Amino acid sequence: MTQIHPPARLLMGPGPVDADPRVLRAMAAPLVGQFDPFMTDTMTEAMVLWRTVWDTANEQTFLVDGTSRAGIEAALVSLLEPGDRVLVPVFGRFGHLLAEIGARAGADVHTIETEWGTVFDPGQIEDAVRQVRPRLLAVVHGDTSTTMAQPLADLGRIAHEHDALLYVDATATLGGNHFHADEWGIDAATAGLQKCLGGPSGSAPVTLSPAAASAINRRKHVEAGIRTADDVAPHGVPILSNYLDLAQIMDYWGPRRLNHHTEATSMLYAARECARLLVTEGMATAVDRHAQHGAAMLAGVLGLGLEVFGDVGHKMHNVVAVRIPDGVDGDAVRGALLDDFGVEIGTSFGPLHGVVWRIGTMGFNARRDAVLTTLAALEHELRRAGFGAPPGGGVAAALAVYDKAAPMDLLASSYDTVVDEEARL
Numbered sequence: 001m002t003q004i005h006p007p008a009r010l011l012m013g014p015g016p017v018d019a020d021p022r023v024l025r026a027m028a029a030p031l032v033g034q035f036d037p038f039m040t041d042t043m044t045e046a047m048v049l050w051r052t053v054w055d056t057a058n059e060q061t062f063l064v065d066g067t068s069r070a071g072i073e074a075a076l077v078s079l080l081e082p083g084d085r086v087l088v089p090v091f092g093r094f095g096h097l098l099a100e101i102g103a104r105a106g107a108d109v110h111t112i113e114t115e116w117g118t119v120f121d122p123g124q125i126e127d128a129v130r131q132v133r134p135r136l137l138a139v140v141h142g143d144t145s146t147t148m149a150q151p152l153a154d155l156g157r158i159a160h161e162h163d164a165l166l167y168v169d170a171t172a173t174l175g176g177n178h179f180h181a182d183e184w185g186i187d188a189a190t191a192g193l194q195k196c197l198g199g200p201s202g203s204a205p206v207t208l209s210p211a212a213a214s215a216i217n218r219r220k221h222v223e224a225g226i227r228t229a230d231d232v233a234p235h236g237v238p239i240l241s242n243y244l245d246l247a248q249i250m251d252y253w254g255p256r257r258l259n260h261h262t263e264a265t266s267m268l269y270a271a272r273e274c275a276r277l278l279v280t281e282g283m284a285t286a287v288d289r290h291a292q293h294g295a296a297m298l299a300g301v302l303g304l305g306l307e308v309f310g311d312v313g314h315k316m317h318n319v320v321a322v323r324i325p326d327g328v329d330g331d332a333v334r335g336a337l338l339d340d341f342g343v344e345i346g347t348s349f350g351p352l353h354g355v356v357w358r359i360g361t362m363g364f365n366a367r368r369d370a371v372l373t374t375l376a377a378l379e380h381e382l383r384r385a386g387f388g389a390p391p392g393g394g395v396a397a398a399l400a401v402y403d404k405a406a407p408m409d410l411l412a413s414s415y416d417t418v419v420d421e422e423a424r425l
């Protein structure tokens with residue numbers, strides 16, 4: 001066997017996307033011991049940086065080792081006791097995932113559903129909360145399967161007025177769309193690095209409000225072998241997972257440094273660097289960058305004569321779902337894009353599999369050259385597949401967006417120069 005040597009790719013699907021090379025470089029840094037002062041300082045720095053990304057003052061802001069799903073499962077299994085009622089508004093595949101994980105945690109799961117390609121009016125969610133009276137309202141922010149982003153600003157108030165906590169899966173949105181954990185009253189939120197955050201999958205940033213942290217800590221059962229006489233007698237049923245037990249993980253990230261797992265050091269470096277790059281760029285600037293390149297991609301696919309799926313007014317900035325034209329073999333076009341251009345785009349799941357392509361503009365790939373290359377390549381493959389895309393129509397429409405939005409060039413170049421100022425943080 002030879003050394004790993006992946007083909008050159010431009011990952012323009014719904015995530016993962018290409019990691020920022022600076023994140024990959026950070027991952028190549030040497031390992032240190034788990035209780036080396038450098039290690040614990042790096043954990044503390046990561047907590048500080050991620051508070052800015054989440055826009056929160058939450059002390060309990062840290063990482064769970066594992067992909068985004070580990071973060072979701074950690075939050076749900078730690079917040080929910082068997083029999084607790086949870087309400088999940090489902091508007092795509094990942095809402096179903098929250099319901100599934102809640103059910104496996106033994107919760108009494110209630111769902112409301114809206115058609116894929118739409119989001120809920122907050123009033124619909126409030127009605128359901130009034131009816132179900134859940135202990136937890138659990139919602140996906142951006143459901144990558146449909147590209148829709150559920151407005152969150154009212155949900156914290158709705159949950160709290162009915163004595164519920166609010167959990168949000170922000171995997172697909174964080175870093176590329178506005179997210180204000182404290183302002184929106186979010187009690188628990190989790191993400192993954194591989195979308196707008198510019199890293200590889202494998203680390204799940206988490207933030208917990210004081211209310212969520214104390215609900216979880218009430219059930220803290222410190223495991224035998226490290227438990228001391230000072231550990232208070234626990235209340236309630238132990239958290240059903242040991243690895244994803246946020247009560248013990250908080251003690252590992254907190255001043256007690258109580259050993260839990262062996263922190264995934266290279267992923268810690270990656271997560272710290274993802275956050276450092278975003279904080280250096282400025283969260284608002286990063287969101288604008290995703291909005292601008294997303295708008296260029298949207299204009300570009302329309303310029304190719306393609307139809308966009310769903311309620312575009314509620315689309316995430318960073319991914320667009322495009323209807324596969326009649327008579328075109330969607331998988332064959334995706335395969336040809338990969339073979340001929342090294343460009344990857346995605347299809348979707350369930351009812352949308354083979355019906356739409358999903359094209360992302362996120363993280364390191366929320367860039368003008370990535371957008372224009374993808375549109376040029378897609379035009380070529382569409383025409384080869386017999387679809388009459390107007391020659392140059394996609395690139396021209398995207399360029400028109402960039403030309404109209406003169407600040408875009410400034411933004412794009414400021415991203416590259418600002419994030420290169422290594423010593424700012």
Ligand SMILES: Cc1ncc(COP(=O)(O)O)c(C=O)c1O
Binds near residue numbers: 069140201
């Ligand atoms: C909204 C959302 N939630 C959860 C996940 C699961 O993430 P992971 O595959 O990193 O575990 C994804 C993955 O695409 C996602 O888009």
